[in-house]
Amino acid sequence: GESVGLHLPTLSVQEGDNSIINCAYSNSASDYFIWYKQESGKGPQFIIDIRSNMDKRQGQRVTVLLNKTVKHLSLQIAATQPGDSAVYFCAENLYNAGNMLTFGGGTRLMVKP
């Protein structure tokens, strides 16, 4: 039969607009989160991280928001550029899981010029 692959959610935005990518994590014991960006043919690259004792962290053009009550993470990209087109993953680390990261399914961001 036909194989069914992961259906990656896709977010399509106009260049210059702001993007918001969402992630629901699974374990309330997770205490550290990372957003990664993966461009075609490359490995995931670190964008920004946040610990569970924070609810917001800002970087250059990116902001991560953490809502522990509903186990939700979001990545906001300001003034989205064509170079931002990629698949974005959130990853979580359990406080008692050493340095292991568990990755979500990913969201594809497409930026229209």
Next chain:
Amino acid sequence: DAGVIQSPRHEVTEMGQEVTLRCKPISGHNSLFWYRQTMMRGLELLIYFNNNVPIDDSGMPEDRFSAKMPNASFSTLKIQPSEPRDSAVYFCASSLGDRTIEAFFGQGTRLTVV
């Protein structure tokens, strides 16, 4: 720093053959991870080493898969015998460890088993 280095970048092999993937982590990093990425299952952790010792191999799919880390600067992931369903991109990543968790990924090895 050259980052995490993986070889080969691409591997095509016949079913039943042995495949060895190689990884050189970033110098000074104490933790090393092998991940597999497929359309079906996304990015899965296969095994995790800390200070060259395997800590968690619960993600290794079968006995056909084995991983070693003989020293701090080298790791291998071996599949013997390989099967078509092993076709995937395999990533190696390393991190400083000691609760510095940010993992740096290599470029990956795209494995095709025919």
